[in-house]
Amino acid sequence: RPRARGGIDTHRWAVLPVHKSSSDHSRALRPISASGRRQTPQHKHCLTATSIRRRRMAATDRVAVIGAGPIGLYAAFRLVKAGHRVVIWEKGSIGANVEQWGHVTLFSAMALNLPDDCRKALETGLEGAPPRCVPSEDAFLTGHEFRRDVLLPLASYLEATGRCTIQEHCSVVGLARGHLLKKEGIGAVGDSRRETLPFRALLRRNDDEAWEEAMAVVDCSGTYAPETAQRSGSGGLSAPGEAKAEALGLVSRVIPSPGSFKGKRVAVLGGGFSAITTIRKLADENVETVWLVRKAKSEAPYQRVEGDPLPQRDALAAYGNGLASLGTSGSLECVRGARIQRIDVVRNALKLTLTDSTIVEVDHLVSLTGYRPNADLYRELHVHQCYASDGPMKLAATLLAAAAGGGGGDCLKQAAPGAATLRNPEPRFYILGMKSYGRNSSFLMRVGYEQCSLLVDELAGCATLDPFKAPPGAPDPPCDDAAAGVGVAVA
Ligand SMILES: Cc1cc2nc3c(=O)[nH]c(=O)nc-3n(C[C@H](O)[C@H](O)[C@H](O)COP(=O)(O)OP(=O)(O)OC[C@H]3O[C@@H](n4cnc5c(N)ncnc54)[C@H](O)[C@@H]3O)c2cc1C
Missing domain, CATH: 3.50.50.60 (FAD/NAD(P)-binding domain)
Structure with missing residues (x-):
């Protein structure tokens, strides 16, 4: 039974029955753990008030990143470094889109494809993610090599920090703002409910579906897919x-x-x-x-x-x-x-x-006539899209102006044009990476990495998402166990 608590919707998650047979039905009702693994009945009984309380904290103070491509992984890297807790939801496996064109050689050298702070972190390593020999700055890698030598080590590094969970084969089907309908909580007319509510995401793993929550969502789901061609x-x-x-x-x-x-x-x-x-x-x-x-x-x-x-x-x-x-x-x-x-x-x-x-x-x-962003993901959120490129409006307008001024043709001349251009009418929802350019194909990873830096600055000013609120291993805050129990809803 959901109930509002401290201005935040406590209707944390629900695992929806999607199978028809009774045995399948009970399987579908099993919760999915934070690591994305389906829990056994024993695990289910282990859902004590304390673990429920932890789950709620994880949902309300974390940032969700959609897509484990180069930009999603680097966004997670910067967010983790800034002290946030991050979950990455990835439809396929890490670097899935890059692997699709794995036999093609990138035309930008490694110096442009991997930011310095990330290179240093990979070369230094962590317990659980040993030091790596990263390809030199002047190397031109194939997509396959880039995934193997950069994206996979970066994913291991992120998981070794203990602040980032990567859920592969977990597709985001849609996003909403808590229980609000699209026509509710309109900031422009003074209704600020969207500011305080967490996002609710509908996730699909194989044929199971579940809701999960996060306080900020960064959509780095790219555009390179046959469905969106x-x-x-x-x-x-x-x-x-x-x-x-x-x-x-x-x-x-x-x-x-x-x-x-x-x-x-x-x-x-x-x-x-x-x-x-x-x-x-x-x-x-x-x-x-x-x-x-x-x-x-x-x-x-x-x-x-x-x-x-x-x-x-x-x-x-x-x-x-x-x-x-x-x-x-x-x-x-x-x-x-x-x-x-x-x-x-x-x-x-x-x-x-x-x-x-x-x-x-x-x-x-x-x-091969180009790709467009999948807007179904944020159909229930407040996103102002450009009518020409389907990208988020503020950034699209900046890119159009740059193109009109003669700088738009060369993607190397483009810089991420400031944190304000990343903002959407929906508070704390950001579209970064290839997808932020909509149908405009002049995107380079380098620009996406700059966007990630801007994102971290942007979230630093966000009162509802204090990155250092819940460091790993910290004792749970005082919490009424009975109240925690009612936060869990199974549909
Ligand atoms: C042939 C080719 C060559 C290129 N060469 C270069 C180059 O030399 N230099 C350069 O800078 N750029 C190059 N690019 C562009 C390059 O693809 C992008 O710069 C880069 O991959 C964009 O990264 P991204 O993380 O934004 O998106 P992607 O790499 O597309 O990653 C998006 C991720 O999101 C996942 N995803 C999608 N939908 C969902 C969902 N609903 N739920 C969960 N996860 C989802 C995907 O599986 C994927 O893993 C090239 C592109 C192509 C096609």
């Missing part, structure tokens, strides 16, 4: 027939792994760096490829940055422009001004009809 049709809509072709496995939306298309004819749609990376890999494998580029013949697909400080990126841009100007070379044909109007499946292959009636016949379409 932009569609292939002209104007960004799905082309008629696209969904059917995708269901048959004939359309994919991430950079393919090596050897995926041996002996096949493939169309690659897109004019970004993911597309040209794919084109180059397919050319290396001698795969017959049709590159569909939206820009007309008169325009180079890639805008090159004068004196580009990222030479690998510039080399890729030059390679793409060169190939596009040739039209046909080796196993590659480039179609300019290409917009897909319709996709038909014919004898388990694809017939792509372009808006100028050109027909392209291939075995598979790799659609």
Whole structure:
């Protein structure tokens, strides 16, 4: 039975029955421990008033980070260093998105991919996370190496601090502000209830669901996923027939792994760096490829940055422009001004009809037209999104202004533009990393790391989240056991 206590909603968590059979039902009712492991019935009986009290403290003074990518992990690192207790909820495994393009070499060197304080911490180590030899600052790693040599050691380091729990295979489905409906607690009209209530997150692990709480939420869930990829049709809509072709496995939306298309004819749609990376890999494998580029013949697909400080990126841009100007070379044909109007499946292959009636016949379409943020996560929170980029409005406006001023094309010239741009109308909810840029693809990790520093400053001024309130091992504050018991609700 939930009840309000000291201005904070004590309806801590509930484990929802999601199975139909009676045995499954009882399993679904078992609580999930702080480490994310499902508890046995014995554990269940061990939920004494003291452990319930601890659970409540953990929920109300901790910061939740969504996503264990580079930015989520570094955000946790900075928060832990500032004395906060942190839980990371990760849909897959640590660095899951980076691993998806693990065979691709990053175009930024390690000096830009790992902040100094983090490098020093990894090199020094901790009990439970031994000192590491971190790749040198001038190294260019593949995504796979970056995950193995940086992200996984960083995750071990975080857990060894005792102040951070990482829950893998734990997907955040949605967030709410305690019991409040979206139309309630509107700060702009003087209703400040959202300031004091913890967040409630609906988490999914396999087919089980549970609610958990946190006093601040940092969404670092990125955008790189087939579900959030932009569609292939002209104007960004799905082309008629696209969904059917995708269901048959004939359309994919991430950079393919090596050897995926041996002996096949493939169309690659897109004019970004993911597309040209794919084109180059397919050319290396001698795969017959049709590159569909939206820009007309008169325009180079890639805008090159004068004196580009990222030479690998510039080399890729030059390679793409060169190939596009040739039209046909080796196993590659480039179609300019290409917009897909319709996709038909014919004898388990694809017939792509372009808006100028050109027909392209291939075995598979790799659609790399960009990604958009998943706004479902914060549908019940107060977030002001940019109508053009789908990113949080304040940051999007700053990026647009920078682009209009000529600095927007080069992601190295962009800095995280100040703590105020990270704020949302929803108090203590932040969107960082790749996701903070919405559909804008010019994000670099370096900017995300700066955002994390700003976040720590921002939370330092937050009275409801005193980082040093509950150091590990400190005795529980006086608490009425009976009252603690009613804080637990099982739906
Ligand atoms: C091919 C390629 C090359 C790139 N090269 C560079 C480069 O050289 N330099 C550079 O700076 N950047 C590069 N980038 C951009 C790079 O991906 C980002 O800079 C970086 O990965 C962003 O980190 P992130 O933590 O914001 O997001 P991500 O790395 O995307 O991590 C997001 C994490 O959130 C998890 N997640 C998603 N949804 C949920 C959910 N609902 N619940 C829980 N967890 C969730 C995901 O599983 C993932 O682990 C490249 C990108 C690509 C695709």
